[in-house]
Amino acid sequence: MFGAGAMTNSIPEIRDTDMMFVIGSNTTEAHPIIAMEMKRARRRGAKLVVADPRRIWLAEQADLHLQLRPGTDVWLINAIMHVILAEGLEDREFIARHTEGIDELRAVVERYTPEEAERITGVPAEDIRTTARWYATTRKAGIYYTLGITEHTHGTDNVFSLANLVLLTGHLGVPSAGLNPLRGQNNVQGANDAGASPIYYPGYQRVDDPEARARFEAEWGVPLDPTPGRTLPRMMEAVCDGDIKGLFIMGEDIVLSEPNVGKLEQGLNNAEFIVVQDIFMNETCRFADVVLPAACFAEKDGVFTNSDRRVQRVRKAVDPPGQARPDWEILCDIARAAGYPMPHYQGPAEIYAEMARLSPKFAGISHPRIETEGGLQWPCPEPTHPGTRFLHEGGPIIGRSRFRPAEYRPSREQPDAEYPLVLSTGRTLYHYNAATQTRRESGPVLKQPTNFVEVSPRDARKLGLTDGERVHVCSRRGTVHATVMISRRMRPGCIWMPLHFSEDRANLLTTEAGDSVTGTAEYKVCAARIERITDPAHTEDDGGARAAR
């Protein structure tokens, strides 16, 4: 957005911030240690505004909780900008020096009045005004977001809107401020950095940039395809349509994590050849022709890059079980068996060195340096460069940054008479993604043994539901079991379900309707209904026995 896809600022800076605007992030559950920094800032007296359809724990602690309707983020953010412009609170000097297109933004947000916003989002106009004033007049004010912003059909619009807000108020290139996507996986950042992307080679160099391509062709010794490839959601579509017939899948259980998996499973059945490389026999292995046993993080060397661009070491502590091997060794063997002369790397340090040689952003980072200096934050272009704590000091990396005003578009699937509730999905503190790791651990299993659905007291009353009752949750795509958890955290009309339980997969319900740019699926909004189970055979099935598996 400003020239780098990462947190602009650093995690340790959070404790010194004066205001936190947390939107679409249940930080205490998804990023507990970042939440500790937020709690610390809060104790120091920093203001906290939380925008989330659920009254999550952070919302309880907040000065203001903006309990918006799911999917109305663009309305909310535009209204905040409306107030800032109407009251003349924008950072004129920053706008003049570092941005372009302010008039287009002004024209769009002019129509987004706080009063109208209240009608659409359900957030009181006065709270929107207060948020706008606090944010615009606090120098060290940071925005923190995660998948509640991106997992929408208008996810890109949401991100653009937040970026507009940052530019409008000049909260960029300042410590303890900025725009901070909190990364959900240990190495999402590092996987993107390393070029596991259809558009980018390592270091965010575009595949359709002839100069970048020439550099990689020279190093790798083969001609490379100049056309960008397909994103994961597009690839999944292609699997369903039969265009992709061969899949290599490393360390992901797509049958659990992709939306609308019923359809995907049919596509996988029709594929010609599927390889799964993982540490456990996951659900996707049912479709695999070859299953390769891999080493887990404790059994190999390498690096992970965290949310704040910090490249840190992974070190081998124990041997892999049986014949399992580190993924990097397996990948090299496959390449050679396929006729490509992959170098005989001595180890991950040498692989990293090859990547750093090809990527100016990480050129100064190496395993030996991390050994002596600890984690290094990119950009780090030279071996003597200390790394970068916060980005865009002295203006956006890309020079002038353009405002990208976004108009509100409703989520693809709206509740109706047949499916009157809005279902959002997400992660809990005790489990992690497909839960192949955490459901083998006693604490998380005791805390959360089975799938559950959070329902507001009002909806529970209306549907005659009791706490702890097993129900069916249904969408246009499927039905799953869940235990009712009546919760004051929920907005009436909205329900929430975790994604962790393979026997009751929330993603049988979710829609694969994706963002127009990224294709990221709308895991946060789909229409659903809850049905009581009358057949007693179902109610006995509390899932506890399976959870102990």
Place this chain on the structure above:
Amino acid sequence: MTSFTIEIDGRPVQARPGDTVLELARGQGIDIPTLCHDPRLEPAGCCRSCLVEIEGQRRLQPACTWKATPGLKVSTRSERIERHRRVLMSLYLADHPVDADGRPPESPDGNALRHLTEGMPLLDLDRIDSPRAGRPDDDNPYIRFDPARCILCARCTRYCDEVEAVNAIALTERGGATTIGTIGMTGLLHTSCELCGGCIDTCPTGALSEKKNADLDLAAAEVTRTTCNFCGVGCQVDLHVLDGRVVRVTSPPPGTTVNDGNLCVKGRFAFDFIHSEDRLTEPLVRGEDGRLHPTTWQDAIEKTAAGLLGVKRRHGPGSLGFISSSRCTGEENYLVQKLARAAFGTNDCHQCAAT
């Protein structure tokens, strides 16, 4: 902020408003003993171990809470301080279990009382053995509380309040019965506890310890520093290994890494998966019967390459997709995209969480 000079043990020390005597002394390498101090917590001044002489003050004062002011003069060593510490430690020990050698017992993370009384001539006091209650029926799987070893420094309860902010445990009862309690003394699973284990980490005497590895000789474990494999915070963790198995996970000390000494329930305790019986241990290939069968690595690799090349030959490189993983290392992601692009000629390579 204007700095000023104070004097500690006759040495001039630069200070800024808000600095405490303890921080400034430790910055000079002057050792002041503490029990209730943890840099992540507000100073409490409750254990009385860090008392020092401050010019103009009639009584000894806690170094951890005393703020520096211009011209302040501090002595950290004197006969009076020695005498105070000897009495204080003797009192602590009268209410603390002792080993056969008459010294406080070790714990996996040491025991600050044992360390602080090393070589100290103690007073011969009658034993007190306060009636602190524990929660012997607490069925939580991770955290054990031994009330006998508790010295009521309140680091655990303050951590639970100030850092984790869930307030699952608190000082309860009064007088000699004061203990670390929960609401109604129920087990931690039935409280707001999130099982982060920070209370164990901060406990100076081993009154709080881990249940998972209680019977193991943790002192013999080899420790490897690595990065946690769950969310994107990048917490640094120390894996403790005994007999080829990870038996414990701890954080590096506060102030040294991005997680500042803290971990969550997943990072600290969810490591059993590493040695799970369900781990894949051999390559598998699907046979004519439609089932997966064990095979050799060579066969599995050859079948993988041949299978992917076959699809490419029949339908072109656009018929192949490579899904990489945000759980794997940077080097491995680099190799997957190199495999896709250089070996199979396609840019259809993405990772599972491109958000």
